[in-house]
Amino acid sequence: MRAYTPKDNVxxxxxxxxxxxxxxxxxxxxxxxxxVFARDLEAISAKFTVLEAYIQVDQMVVIINAEDNFGVIELxxxxxxxxxxxxxxxxxxxxxxxxxxxxxxxxxxxxxxRVRIKCKIDEKESIQSVEKLFRSADxxxxxxxxxxxxxxxxxxxxxxxxxxDDWEGFPLRKTYPLQGDEFASxxxxxxxxxxxxxxxxxxxxxxxxxxxxxxxxxxxRLGHEVPRGADISxxxxxxPLVYQESEGVFLIEKFDAEKSVVxxxxxx
Amino acid sequence: xxxxxxxxxxxxxxxxxxxxxxxxxxxxxxxSLWALTYGLACCGIEMMASGASRYDFDRFGTxxxxxxxxAELMVVAGTLTKKHAEFIRRLYDQMTExxxxxxxxxxxxxxxxxxxxxxxxxxxxxxxxxxxxxxCAPRPETLQYGVMLLQQKIRRESASRAQKPKxxx
Amino acid sequence: xxQSNRLRPFFENITFDRADNEMILNFGPQHPSAHGQLRLMxxxxxxxxxxxHPDIGYLHRGMEKMAENMIYNEFMPTTDRxxxxxxxxxxxxxxxxxxxxxxxDVPRRAKVIRMMxxxxxxxxxxxxxxxxxxxxxxxxTVFLFAFREREYLMDLIEDYCGARLTHSAVRIGGVxxxxxxxxxxxxxxxxxxxxxxxxDYEDLLDSNRIWLMRxxxxxxxxTEMALSWGCSGVMLRASGVEWDIRKEEPYxxxxxxxxxxxxxxxxxxxxxxxxxxxEMRESSKILYQVLDMYEGTQPALMAHAPQYIxxxxxxxxxxxxxxxxxxxxxxxxxxxxxxxxxxxxESPKGELxxxxxxxxxxxxxxxxxxxxxxxxxxxxxxxxxxxxxxxxVSIIGTTNIVFGEVDR
Numbered sequence: 001m002r003a004y005t006p007k008d009n010v011x012x013x014x015x016x017x018x019x020x021x022x023x024x025x026x027x028x029x030x031x032x033x034x035x036v037f038a039r040d041l042e043a044i045s046a047k048f049t050v051l052e053a054y055i056q057v058d059q060m061v062v063i064i065n066a067e068d069n070f071g072v073i074e075l076x077x078x079x080x081x082x083x084x085x086x087x088x089x090x091x092x093x094x095x096x097x098x099x100x101x102x103x104x105x106x107x108x109x110x111x112x113x114r115v116r117i118k119c120k121i122d123e124k125e126s127i128q129s130v131e132k133l134f135r136s137a138d139x140x141x142x143x144x145x146x147x148x149x150x151x152x153x154x155x156x157x158x159x160x161x162x163x164x165d166d167w168e169g170f171p172l173r174k175t176y177p178l179q180g181d182e183f184a185s186x187x188x189x190x191x192x193x194x195x196x197x198x199x200x201x202x203x204x205x206x207x208x209x210x211x212x213x214x215x216x217x218x219x220x221r222l223g224h225e226v227p228r229g230a231d232i233s234x235x236x237x238x239x240p241l242v243y244q245e246s247e248g249v250f251l252i253e254k255f256d257a258e259k260s261v262v263x264x265x266x267x268x
Numbered sequence: 269x270x271x272x273x274x275x276x277x278x279x280x281x282x283x284x285x286x287x288x289x290x291x292x293x294x295x296x297x298x299x300s301l302w303a304l305t306y307g308l309a310c311c312g313i314e315m316m317a318s319g320a321s322r323y324d325f326d327r328f329g330t331x332x333x334x335x336x337x338x339a340e341l342m343v344v345a346g347t348l349t350k351k352h353a354e355f356i357r358r359l360y361d362q363m364t365e366x367x368x369x370x371x372x373x374x375x376x377x378x379x380x381x382x383x384x385x386x387x388x389x390x391x392x393x394x395x396x397x398x399x400x401x402x403x404c405a406p407r408p409e410t411l412q413y414g415v416m417l418l419q420q421k422i423r424r425e426s427a428s429r430a431q432k433p434k435x436x437x
Numbered sequence: 438x439x440q441s442n443r444l445r446p447f448f449e450n451i452t453f454d455r456a457d458n459e460m461i462l463n464f465g466p467q468h469p470s471a472h473g474q475l476r477l478m479x480x481x482x483x484x485x486x487x488x489x490h491p492d493i494g495y496l497h498r499g500m501e502k503m504a505e506n507m508i509y510n511e512f513m514p515t516t517d518r519x520x521x522x523x524x525x526x527x528x529x530x531x532x533x534x535x536x537x538x539x540x541x542d543v544p545r546r547a548k549v550i551r552m553m554x555x556x557x558x559x560x561x562x563x564x565x566x567x568x569x570x571x572x573x574x575x576x577x578t579v580f581l582f583a584f585r586e587r588e589y590l591m592d593l594i595e596d597y598c599g600a601r602l603t604h605s606a607v608r609i610g611g612v613x614x615x616x617x618x619x620x621x622x623x624x625x626x627x628x629x630x631x632x633x634x635x636x637d638y639e640d641l642l643d644s645n646r647i648w649l650m651r652x653x654x655x656x657x658x659x660t661e662m663a664l665s666w667g668c669s670g671v672m673l674r675a676s677g678v679e680w681d682i683r684k685e686e687p688y689x690x691x692x693x694x695x696x697x698x699x700x701x702x703x704x705x706x707x708x709x710x711x712x713x714x715x716e717m718r719e720s721s722k723i724l725y726q727v728l729d730m731y732e733g734t735q736p737a738l739m740a741h742a743p744q745y746i747x748x749x750x751x752x753x754x755x756x757x758x759x760x761x762x763x764x765x766x767x768x769x770x771x772x773x774x775x776x777x778x779x780x781x782x783e784s785p786k787g788e789l790x791x792x793x794x795x796x797x798x799x800x801x802x803x804x805x806x807x808x809x810x811x812x813x814x815x816x817x818x819x820x821x822x823x824x825x826x827x828x829x830v831s832i833i834g835t836t837n838i839v840f841g842e843v844d845r
Contacts, residue, residue, distance in 0.1 A: 012506040014769055014799050023797025026538060026776025057537050057778045083664050087779070087807045091794055105779055105792070105807070109680050116779065136667030139815040147501075162494035162844055163386070164351045171385055171502055178499070178506045180385030188353035188388050204389040205378070249423065251295050305469045309496055309841055310521035310602055312473075313565070317591075320568070320584035334469040347518075349844075352474060352495040355466055381515065384499035405521075405602045 009095035009174040028054040066119040070128040082106040085134035126151040147172035298419040299329040304339035308346025311373035315345040318408030336362040347375035348388045470573040473840030489821035497844040504804035508770025517603035523558035526784040528607040534780040534791035546734035547611035562785035570834035610746040611739035652707040656832040667812040670787025675709040677702035682783040706835040745771040770799035808842035
């Protein structure tokens with residue numbers, strides 16, 4: 001019987017698992033251990049509900065409700081001096097809990113601090129755009145839509161950005177295989193030559209280690225070259241070793257090492 | 269590097285005897301291979317390096333052109349993605365006959381390390397290729413050696429022969 | 438049998454029956470001065486641009502998806518292909534993120550070598566930027582000069598790691614090799630001559646009338662715009678914000694070396710050009726100091742953490758337990774702790790950040806690459822309107838975008 005492979009998460013799994021392995025945790029510190037972060041968190045929690053907050057690897061992580069995202073980032077920009085939104089993207093937790101996690105990575109240049117705002121939304125839920133606050137969100141939100149299919153409200157130009165407009169599927173979802181689905185594997189053939197050319201061109205070779213010993217259409221063994229497409233299943237004849245164009249080339253003078261100046265020192 | 273006579277170039281449906289006119293025309297063609305700048309990714313940087321001061325491609329008569337209508341050699345240098353595939357085909361169609369294609373680097377040959385949804389697994393799925401250069405990224409010397417091999421191939425062709433389709437045209 | 442394909446000329450996809458005078462110009466995706474595969478849809482009123490839509494993704498290879506299906510060490514060579522002009526800085530950013538995740542401390546000699554690699558990469562990148570931008574604007578001589586110097590640096594890197602372009606010269610936990618014998622004297626020889634070379638470029642460009650006309654007061658980015666668009670690196674510093682991650686949030690040995698951060702408040706192309714030149718001088722200053730640091734460091738190159746990092750080669754060959762651990766680490770991969778980390782570094786282009794979400798598996802659950810060029814391309818949407826066609830090329834040139842990084 002074939003082993004069962006889950007369809008909701010096709011990420012590569014280690015083929016060896018240790019039952020007794022307990023993964024260690026990256027230390028989470030109390031926000032109160034850092035005065036600057038503690039003041040920022042106070043300002044945020046005064047206006048919005050903060051589900052959780054901690055400091056991990058010198059950066060504060062604040063988890064909020066998804067509907068507060070615009071308000072929190074507006075507050076951070078206008079009154080807490082976080083003047084750059086350096087990154088924004090999502091994580092796919094659909095297989096585990098049916099949700100997407102969205103994170104906003106913010107930077108305050110005056111305080112030299114970085115804060116990560118996180119929130120979770122359902123698969124069909126959409127989220128408010130923060131493009132009005134930071135123009136950089138324009139492209140990151142488009143990328144998020146392109147890769148995960150998360151719809152953004154109030155976005156000025158909600159189109160795919162990295163993949164072609166007529167692409168099907170959202171590549172960074174865990175349900176999407178690394179090497180693409182049926183649509184992806186024939187995309188360029190369908191687009192350029194049409195579906196009827198699929199048979200002529202043939203499927204993609206996705207095995208990087210594949211070597212066909214008898215393929216003379218594309219490969220030739222050095223020293224045993226045969227005409228292209230010849231049948232070599234009975235073995236190839238030996239080709240005598242002849243230097244390339246040893247008889248000289250028409251109208252071209254041959255390089256003569258004796259007459260040339262060899263520069264060994266680059267004089268630097 | 270291979271030092272054998274590459275016979276499969278000669279036997280690929282080519283006439284045995286070449287006339288002097290063939291020789292003259294092929295001499296002209298092989299020594300003024302104008303290449304289309306098709307730097308797609310990292311290999312494009314090495315392609316630029318081979319055209320720059322140290323490696324100096326001009327001594328082969330290879331000058332990079334920006335327009336496909338002035339070029340007869342397409343050096344596909346870098347990863348070809350599915351989004352870009354239609355454009356490479358369009359530019360290939362715009363090049364004038366006779367034209368040749370060098371696929372430079374693993375990505376252009378087979379998709380290389382990018383065995384993913386977004387990468388075309390070898391440019392020969394879209395355009396016919398004359399020469400495959402291995403390496404990631406191939407050194408400028410490799411590209412120059414490749415161009416020299418291509419020159420040999422051109423010298424062995426009959427000048428009046430129309431290019432035969434290799435896999436798909 | 439000749440088989441026709443279905444591609445039709447591109448203009449059939451665009452409607453021309455417009456009442457106004459507007460023209461739509463397609464620029465790219467294979468344009469020689471687009472520095473890669475950038476496609477711009479420009480709406481024009483005569484020669485002036487009214488609206489610009491950069492279209493990217495022509496080099497999207499799915500690196501983030503690849504990372505999710507690779508063990509951590511396997512992903513290292515892929516980072517090379519991101520900003521392929523300065524590969525080591527990408528390698529370093531990833532290695533640093535994983536080291537922060539698992540809490541490793543790297544031996545001092547490895548740090549010194551990493552600093553050398555980072556700064557030589559910065560020099561290489563800036564030289565390449567100068568060469569290509571000058572070529573786009575028509576200064577062929579500068580292109581040849583800058584490539585000459587760059588080749589010398591590439592030789593040095595090749596002496597160190599064997600590759601010219603895709604270095605993979607940094608490992609998680611240190612560096613794989615010690616410096617070759619002639620590295621330090623050769624680098625010193627290069628650095629001694631570099632100021633002369635930079636002066637050559639400046640002599641050719643600074644007072645060149647064409648260069649000034651194409652550069653001065655073209656592509657002015659205001660401070661607000663730069664901050665709002667998430668600009669970093671030279672793009673930000675040319676707009677009057679003094680922010681260099683090497684200085685503000687020092688990593689490696691940047692807090693031990695002395696260097697200054699050049700800033701300009703003009704925000705135009707010429708300011709960015711001047712900053713690149715000044716940064717090359719600063720890099721060489723850092724390199725001189727780092728070269729002196731190398732003497733007197735202990736020979737250890739990799740951190741000692743048997744759970745995550747393979748033992749030195751000698752131990753693997755002689756001790757059974759080290760061999761077993763090496764085998765497990767190579768076949769199954771290291772398993773960092775559960776947690777997430779975002780680590781920014783100052784790559785030659787700007788803030789290069791790696792966000793890693795680890796669930797304690799050998800494969801990262803999510804890896805987000807924060808590449809500076811992505812936003813430097815995005816800013817073209819707001820920057821290009823109002824400019825003329827020839828300015829497009831010089832603006833794209835000075836934004837210093839690399840498409841391996843934009844599309845990932």
